[in-house]
Amino acid sequence: MKLVQELSAQYIAGIWREGKGAIRLSNKNPYTQEELASVQTASKEDIDDAYQASFEAQKEWAAVNPYRKRDILEKAVSIIVDREEAITELIIEELGGTRLKAAFEIGLVKNMIREAATFPLRMEGKILPSVEDNKENRLYRIPAGVVGVISPFNFPFFLSMKSVAPALGAGNGVVLKPHEESLVSGGTLIAKIFEEAGIPKGLLNVIVADINEIGDAFIENPIPRIISFTGSTKVGSHIGQVAIKHFKKPLLELGGNSAFIVMEDADLDYAVQAATFSRFTHSGQICMSANRILVQRGIYDAFMKKFTNKVLSLKVGDPKDPDTVIGPVINERQVAGLEKIIVDSVHQGAEVALRGEILGTVIGPTIIGNVTPTMPAATEELFGPVVSVIPFETKEEAIALANDTRFGLSGAIHTASVEIGVEMAKQIHTGMIHVNDVTINDEPIVAFGGENQSGIGRLNGQWSLDEFTTMKWISVNYGQRSFPY
Structure with a gap:
């Protein structure tokens, strides 16, 4: 709780201070409902101050030697390693995450920053030939400028860092708005880490705000060139439209309704383990979680028996208990939505x-069988420890069922024939899909993103470098061009 209290503030222009907004947000433990701390919200004026500070500091950051930038990012990793236990406790208290979830998330964060630390040395350009004599075309990779980042509550430390670290590594300034349910782990903790690592004051700002108070001010501000949002499809659609209206590039990592397909020839015990992990990790509060498990009819009954027995073995309850697998969902609204x-x-x-x-915000694991494609359990994103199981007859039917959704984020196919699995995967409209693996995958150098209503853009590795930079064409004429008049 100490870390939550220390970091419950705004971080603007390198200063920890109270917000100028009218609302005081309570930061509660989702399991015990105990108030951990509270924070005064940011106003529209605070948002403008944060963007102005980032805009000015980015000029200083752009002049920093690339090797020095790399060292700062690598130091951020060292700070996380030194404070891993304190961060773990924070994730348990603020998010209701288990120790398993915390270890998973912190590992992802460290790898993401390590990849971003290579970006300062990868700001490469090109010299291209010209159709004109005595002329060359130079292409320079330059930072976009300032990036606005909006992150969610489920994996906030990682999903904030997934944009923040690459944006900084590519030479940008950043203003981060974490979700109000995860304002420390998804926001001010990151500010503290980079402050101690040595970035210029004002380069990274964190504002904690209530959307009812600030409206679209975070997106509409004229300074940011990119708005990176991770969250629900409904909110992402609105953010994308507002960003485009103001000629900003939206990067949208949105919801999912991933299908986990089990063919008759699959290793059934392994598929059950993978399906359990794919659905119930962090109580199902992951966009890549397996919402729909599609099981070929011949093994449906056997799968359901083994799957139910496996899920029954999962410990439910207090996330502080190291054996707990399923803890609370983030709030009572989530409980009500899942119940419906x-x-x-x-x-x-x-x-x-x-x-x-x-019990309160803890939902024991729930399996709904013989689901049809039009039922809410098949059409809606199940952001909790609830899963639907759908029988199918042929691989063609499995592909059609997997594609029968407005989403297109992740998926998995389990089969003894890897190449049949790959051919099926090619026909399923998702940004990512995994053969004989889980639906929850994220690696720092592999393109991550969705199709359809699951998002726009790709992050990680070279794709993040491309998204957070722009190419500038400077041509040089060493002679004199001939003119027609």
Whole structure:
């Protein structure tokens, strides 16, 4: 709790201070509902101050030697390593994450910063030939300028850092707005890490705000050239439209409805383990989680029996207990939404294979079987420890079912024939899909992003470098051009 209290403030222009907004936000432990700390919200004036500070500091950052930039980013990793236990406790307290989840998230963060630390040395340009004599065309890779980042509550430390670290590595300034449910782990913790690592004051700013108070001010501000958002499709659609209206580039990592396909020839025990991890990690609060498990009819009953037994073995409850796998969802709104999906789907004919008890914000794992494609359990993103299981007959039907969604983020296919799995994967409209693996995958050098309503753009590795920079053409004429008049 000490870390939460220390970092419950705005971080603007290198200064820790109270916001000028009218609302005081309470930061609660989602499991105990205890107030950990509170923070005064940022006003529109605070947002403008943050962007102005980042704009000015970016000029200083651009002049810093690339090797020095690399060293600063690598130092940030060292700071995280030294404080890993304190960060773990923060993730448990503020997010209701388990120790397993915290270790997973912190590992992703360290790898992401290590990759971003290579960016200052990869700001390469090109010299290209010209159709004109005595002329050369130079292409310079330069920072976009200032990036606005909006992050979610589920994996906030990582999903904030996924944009913040590459944007800084590519030479940009950043203003970060974390979700109000994860203002420290997704926001001010990151500011503290980079402050200690030695970035210029004002380069990275964190504003904690209430959307009802600031409206679209964070997006509409004239300074940021890019708005990077991770969150729901509904909110992402609005952010994307506002960004485009103001000629800013939107990067959108949005919701998912991933299909986990189990063919009759799959290793059934392994598929059950992979499906369990794909659905119930962090209580199902991951955009890549397996929402729909598609099982070929011949093994449906055997799969359901093994899957139910496996899920029943998962410990549910206090995230502080190192054996806990399923802790709380983030708030009571999530509980109510999931309850409605379960009730409506059962009313439409779905069968409850396992119904977990609900205690406060803790939902016991729930498995809904014989789901049809039009039921809410199949059409909606299940952001919690609830999963639908759908039988199918042929691989063609499995592909059609997997594609029967407005989303297109991740997926998995389990089969003894890897090449059949790959051919099926090619026909499923997702940004990412994995054969004989889990749906939850993110690697620092591999393109990450969705299709359809799951997002716009790609992050990680070279793709992040491309997204957070722009190419500038400077031509040089060493002679004199001939003119027609």
